[in-house]
Amino acid sequence: MQRDFPFRNYFLFLFKYFTILYNDKLMRFSLKKAETKNDISLKSKKVLVIEDFFNFRLTMKNMLRSFGVLYIDDATDGEEAIHKMTIRRFDVVLCDYNLGQGKSGQQVLEEARYRNYINYSTVFIMVTAENTLEMIMGAAEHQPDDYLMKPFAKEVLEKKIRSLIQKKENFKEIDKAIAENSYALAINLCDDLIAKSPRNLSELLKLKGELLLKIGNYQEAYDFYEKVLLMGNVGWAELGRGKADLMLGNYLQAKVIFEGILAKNDKIMAAYDYLAQTLAKLEKHKEAQQVLMKATNISPRAIMRQKALGNLAYRNDDFSVAENSFKKAVEHGKYSCMRSPSDYTSLAKTLVHLDASEESLDVLNVALKEFPDSDEAKLHVSVTESYVYKKMNREEDARKAMAEANTIAESIAGGIPPEVELELAKTYIMMGEEEKGTKIIKRIVQCNYDREETIDIVKTVFKEVGREDNGQQFIDRAKDEIIALNNEGVALTQEGRIEEAIDYFEKAALHVPENKIINANAAQVLMLYMKEYGVNEEKIAKTKMYLDMVKKIDDHYKDLPMLQAMYNELVPG
Amino acid sequence: MNFSDILASTLHDTKNSLGILFNNLEDIIATCKEQKCPSHIEFYKLQYEIKRLNSSLIRLLSLYKADKSQLAINIDYHSISEFLDDVTTQHEILLDSRGIEMETQCDEELFWAFDRNLLTGVFDNVINNSFRYAKQKVRLSAFKENGYLVLRIEDDGVGYPSSMVFNERQHPDFKKETSFATGSTGLGIYFSLMVASQHKNREKCGFISIINGGKYGGGVFSIFLP
Numbered sequence: 001m002q003r004d005f006p007f008r009n010y011f012l013f014l015f016k017y018f019t020i021l022y023n024d025k026l027m028r029f030s031l032k033k034a035e036t037k038n039d040i041s042l043k044s045k046k047v048l049v050i051e052d053f054f055n056f057r058l059t060m061k062n063m064l065r066s067f068g069v070l071y072i073d074d075a076t077d078g079e080e081a082i083h084k085m086t087i088r089r090f091d092v093v094l095c096d097y098n099l100g101q102g103k104s105g106q107q108v109l110e111e112a113r114y115r116n117y118i119n120y121s122t123v124f125i126m127v128t129a130e131n132t133l134e135m136i137m138g139a140a141e142h143q144p145d146d147y148l149m150k151p152f153a154k155e156v157l158e159k160k161i162r163s164l165i166q167k168k169e170n171f172k173e174i175d176k177a178i179a180e181n182s183y184a185l186a187i188n189l190c191d192d193l194i195a196k197s198p199r200n201l202s203e204l205l206k207l208k209g210e211l212l213l214k215i216g217n218y219q220e221a222y223d224f225y226e227k228v229l230l231m232g233n234v235g236w237a238e239l240g241r242g243k244a245d246l247m248l249g250n251y252l253q254a255k256v257i258f259e260g261i262l263a264k265n266d267k268i269m270a271a272y273d274y275l276a277q278t279l280a281k282l283e284k285h286k287e288a289q290q291v292l293m294k295a296t297n298i299s300p301r302a303i304m305r306q307k308a309l310g311n312l313a314y315r316n317d318d319f320s321v322a323e324n325s326f327k328k329a330v331e332h333g334k335y336s337c338m339r340s341p342s343d344y345t346s347l348a349k350t351l352v353h354l355d356a357s358e359e360s361l362d363v364l365n366v367a368l369k370e371f372p373d374s375d376e377a378k379l380h381v382s383v384t385e386s387y388v389y390k391k392m393n394r395e396e397d398a399r400k401a402m403a404e405a406n407t408i409a410e411s412i413a414g415g416i417p418p419e420v421e422l423e424l425a426k427t428y429i430m431m432g433e434e435e436k437g438t439k440i441i442k443r444i445v446q447c448n449y450d451r452e453e454t455i456d457i458v459k460t461v462f463k464e465v466g467r468e469d470n471g472q473q474f475i476d477r478a479k480d481e482i483i484a485l486n487n488e489g490v491a492l493t494q495e496g497r498i499e500e501a502i503d504y505f506e507k508a509a510l511h512v513p514e515n516k517i518i519n520a521n522a523a524q525v526l527m528l529y530m531k532e533y534g535v536n537e538e539k540i541a542k543t544k545m546y547l548d549m550v551k552k553i554d555d556h557y558k559d560l561p562m563l564q565a566m567y568n569e570l571v572p573g
Numbered sequence: 574m575n576f577s578d579i580l581a582s583t584l585h586d587t588k589n590s591l592g593i594l595f596n597n598l599e600d601i602i603a604t605c606k607e608q609k610c611p612s613h614i615e616f617y618k619l620q621y622e623i624k625r626l627n628s629s630l631i632r633l634l635s636l637y638k639a640d641k642s643q644l645a646i647n648i649d650y651h652s653i654s655e656f657l658d659d660v661t662t663q664h665e666i667l668l669d670s671r672g673i674e675m676e677t678q679c680d681e682e683l684f685w686a687f688d689r690n691l692l693t694g695v696f697d698n699v700i701n702n703s704f705r706y707a708k709q710k711v712r713l714s715a716f717k718e719n720g721y722l723v724l725r726i727e728d729d730g731v732g733y734p735s736s737m738v739f740n741e742r743q744h745p746d747f748k749k750e751t752s753f754a755t756g757s758t759g760l761g762i763y764f765s766l767m768v769a770s771q772h773k774n775r776e777k778c779g780f781i782s783i784i785n786g787g788k789y790g791g792g793v794f795s796i797f798l799p
Contacts, residue, residue, distance in 0.1 A: 149592075152596075155666060156663060159662040163658075201684055205650065231650060234649055234650050268645075
C-alpha cells in the first residue's frame, strides 16, 4: 500500500508535462480499440471471478469492467464459488488455481463439471502463477478451456474470453442434446460442425471421440482416433485410442499405447490410470500398483487415484501402502465432491489388518460425523464395524453391528449400491451365515455379470473370506445359470410360444430384478405380442416399467434406442 | 534440497513477482490512459522488459527440463490462424507503441498438430527481438510446404548478423557449437532449435531456418514442423 503514493506522484508529474506532446499517439490507440469492439458483446455475459487475493481479484474485475462486462460476481474461496454456481449459471468463470485453504481451483472445476454447474459452452479459464505444463498434473480428466498465466495484460484476457465465447457458441446445440441424453444426435451435430472445420475443430474432434466411447461404440471410437492420429501425434487421440483398445479387450495393445504416452510425457496422469486398469485386466496387480504409486507421487491430491491405489494395494495385501492411500483420500477428499463413506470404511478395514483396531473404530466414528444424514453411510459403517469386531474376536459386538446393518438395509431396500451389499454379504459369510451371504452375491453376479468392476469386487470378496479358488467357479456358475435362463426364454420366443415367453421373462425379472438383458427381453416379448395381437393397456404399462428399469440400470444400453423406437410405434405421441 | 530444486523454485518465485509487477503496471497504464497522460507509452517499455524477462525465464526452465529429459510435450491439433491471432494480441500493443505494425497471413482453414506452449515461447523470443530491430513492419505467416507446416516471422530491420544465418538442413552440426548458444538472441535460437527437434512425426523431425531478405528485406525466421 505504502508504495502506491510515490508511484502516483510520479505519474501525476509525468501527466503534467507530457500530455500535449503525445496527443497524436493517443489518437491512434483509441482508433485501434474501436476496431476490435464489434465482434461479440460481453454486456450480457455473467462472469464469476474466483481469487483469494484481494489485489488480483480487484485487478481482474477492473479488467472485466473495462471491456464492458456488466454482471461480475466474485468468490474468495472454492466453497463460496460452488455456492454461487448453484444459484446462478455463469457464462464465464475465471478461477485461480491456488486458492489457499479449502478447495483448490482444480477441485472447483471438477465439482462444477460433476454437478453440471458448467457445461461444454461455459468458458472456464484457470488462472495460474506457475508454468502451464505443471498444471496439467492431476487434471488430465478435467481440463479447463484455457490456462492464463500471470502476468497477463487485459487485452489478452479480453481476447481470450471473446474467442472462447465465440468458439463455444457452436457447442450450445450439442450441450442441449447431451443434457437430454441424445448422444447420437450430439455426435451428428459434432460431425456437421467438423465438416465446416471451425477454429475449435480440435475440441469438437475430442468431444466426438469421448461421446463414441461413452455410448460404447468402441470400434468406431478406435477407427476415429486412428484417423485423427494420421494428422500428428495428438496427445488426447493417443489416449483415446488406448481407451478404445482397453474397452475392446486389446489389453496388450492398450498397454503399449499407455506406456508410450508416458515415455513421451510422464505428466499425463490419465495414462497412469488407464495403464493401471489395463495391467489389472492382465492380472498384473502388483505392476498396476507400482504404476499408481508413481502417479500419486507426482500428484498426491487426486483422490480417485488414491482410492484406486488403496484398493489395489489392499488386494495385494500391501496394507501399509493401502493405509497411506486411503488416509490421503480421506484428507484430500475433505473438500471434494468425490468423497464417499467408503474412503473411511476402506481405511478402517485396512487398519484392522495392521493391528490398529482401535484406530479403525475411531475412523468409523469420524465417518458417521462426516456423513450425518446418509443412511447409506450408516449401513456401510455398521457392516464394516461388524467386520472389525469380528477380526477383534468381539463376537457379541460383531453380531450387534450386523443386526443394525440388517435393519438399515431393509429400510433402504433397493437403493443399495452393489459394493455395499457385497460388504454385507462378506460379513455374513465371515459370521458363519453362509447361505445369506452367498444368496446376495449370487443375485449381484446375475444382475451385473457384464459389469467387470462389480465382478472384480466379487472376486476380492471371495479372496478375503479365504476362498479365492471357489470364487471364479461360483461366478461362472451364476453367470451360466442366468444365461441359460435367458436363452430358454429366447428359445420360447423363437418357437412362437410368445405367451409362454412373456410369462417366463416376467418370472425371470422377479428373480433378477436388476439384470438389464432380462428386463429388456421382457419388454421386447411384450411388444412382440402387442404387434401381433394388438395393444392392451396392462401390457403397455408393464412394458414401460421394464424399459424404465433398463434405462435406470444402463442408460447407454445398446438395444435401448431400438426398443424405444418399437415402443413409440405402439404408443404414438 | 539440491541446487537445481532451489533454482527451479527461485525461478517460479521470480516469475510470480514479475506477474505482480506486470499487473500493477497494467493498472497504472490504465489509470494513466484514462487521465489522458501520455507517459503510458513509456510504461510500455517497462512492460516490454518484464515480458522479456518472463520469456527468458520460461526459456530457461524449458531448456533445463529438456536437458534433464523432463520436458513434457503436449501436442494438440490447432487452428493456425487462431494461434497467430493470439500471438498478435500478445504483442501488438507493445509493438504499436514503437510504431511497428503487425500483419498476418494465413489460410483460415489451416490446422496443424503441435505444442502450443513451446511454439508460443519461440514466437515470443523472435518477436521480442523484432521489437528491437524492426522499423515499421513485422509479418507473421504460415503455409504448408513439402509436408511441413512453415511458421514464419519476418521484419524490415537490418536482418540477422551473418554468423547467425543458417538453415539446419544445410548445416546439421551447427547447433552443436556451444559458442552459438551465447547472448540473448543466440539462446533464443538455441531454444527454437530445441522446440523444433521436439516435434517429430513418423520419420520426420522439425527444423528452423534463418535468412535475411524476405518480403520486407529484414530478418526472416522460419520454423518447419512435420
